[in-house]
Amino acid sequence: EEMSLFLLAQGYSVLQAENGQKGLDVLKKTAHFPCLVVLDLAMPAMDGRGFLRQRALDPILRDIHVVVVSGNRPGEDRLEGIDAYLQKPVDVERLIDLIDEHC
Secondary structure, eight states: OHHHHHHHHTTOOOOOOSSHHHHHHHHHHOSSOOSEEEEESOOSSSOHHHHHHHHHHOTTGGGSEEEEEESSOTTSSOOSSOSEEEESSOOHHHHHHHHHHHO
16 A cells, blocks of 8 residues: 555556455456556465466456566566566665556
């Protein structure tokens, strides 16, 4: 939520979901797809890996860029279908650069 508030303060539109399943539901119901998903791997119910697996099966959702946020070091998580990986604590300037790059 802290990251969402930061992005809102920077002028970005933000959709939020507390887990991967709700994230998929939000994406499927929104009138305007986001250009980027910031995905935490550690979420209850469906985690970030589950979200990525389900997203890969959907021909519309799989084209949305994804930046993964994790407490693990880059390389510890074997992930496909992502555009970038940010280790926590997140470097907000790098996040803004990634948003600007993909949006």
